[in-house]
Amino acid sequence: MALLPILRYPDPRLLKVARPVATVDDRIHRLIDDMLETMYEAQGIGLAATQVDVHERLIVMDVSAQRDAPLVLINPELVARSEDMDFGEEGCLSVPQIYDEVQRYTRVTVRALDRLGQPREIAAEGVMSVCIQHEMDHLIGKVFVEYLSPLKRNRVRSKMLKRSRDEARG
Numbered sequence: 001m002a003l004l005p006i007l008r009y010p011d012p013r014l015l016k017v018a019r020p021v022a023t024v025d026d027r028i029h030r031l032i033d034d035m036l037e038t039m040y041e042a043q044g045i046g047l048a049a050t051q052v053d054v055h056e057r058l059i060v061m062d063v064s065a066q067r068d069a070p071l072v073l074i075n076p077e078l079v080a081r082s083e084d085m086d087f088g089e090e091g092c093l094s095v096p097q098i099y100d101e102v103q104r105y106t107r108v109t110v111r112a113l114d115r116l117g118q119p120r121e122i123a124a125e126g127v128m129s130v131c132i133q134h135e136m137d138h139l140i141g142k143v144f145v146e147y148l149s150p151l152k153r154n155r156v157r158s159k160m161l162k163r164s165r166d167e168a169r170g
């Protein structure tokens with residue numbers, strides 16, 4: 001297994017739209033293992049392949065308190081969602097140290113292939129529902145800051161650009 005570099009907002013590669021995974025083969029299994037390791041190391045609850053510059057429809061998640069319940073979603077499709085929505089604070093491994101309120105569907109049902117390539121359907125609410133919607137957005141090139149006001153978004157953008165300049169300077 002290997003840690004993968006995570007793209008940082010506003011890297012334009014985060015805007016790419018992912019294509020479906022064609023076959024759940026050894027290459028995908030390796031990618032899943034590396035993404036899970038990367039997510040756990042970064043203490044995140046979800047990671048989309050887009051964030052590690054692989055533009056295929058694959059998400060890994062773990063919203064459990066014990067960090068022992070990895071969930072893999074390959075080619076996820078939203079099949080149902082609640083009418084009601086909730087605001088909740090979100091962060092993103094591609095936008096470290098930035099947190100803000102985003103409105104999401106309270107409940108979603110998603111259909112996806114699991115690690116073995118078997119189809120499954122998952123009904124989610126709470127943090128899991130938010131996380132699924134957040135990660136699925138990554139697969140269509142959307143980072144959560146796109147939901148913020150232009151003013152806030154520009155502030156985040158400047159902060160991130162300044163941070164990478166500072167880091168480059170060392």
Ligand code: NI
Binds near residue numbers: 094135138144
């Ligand atoms: Ni994210």
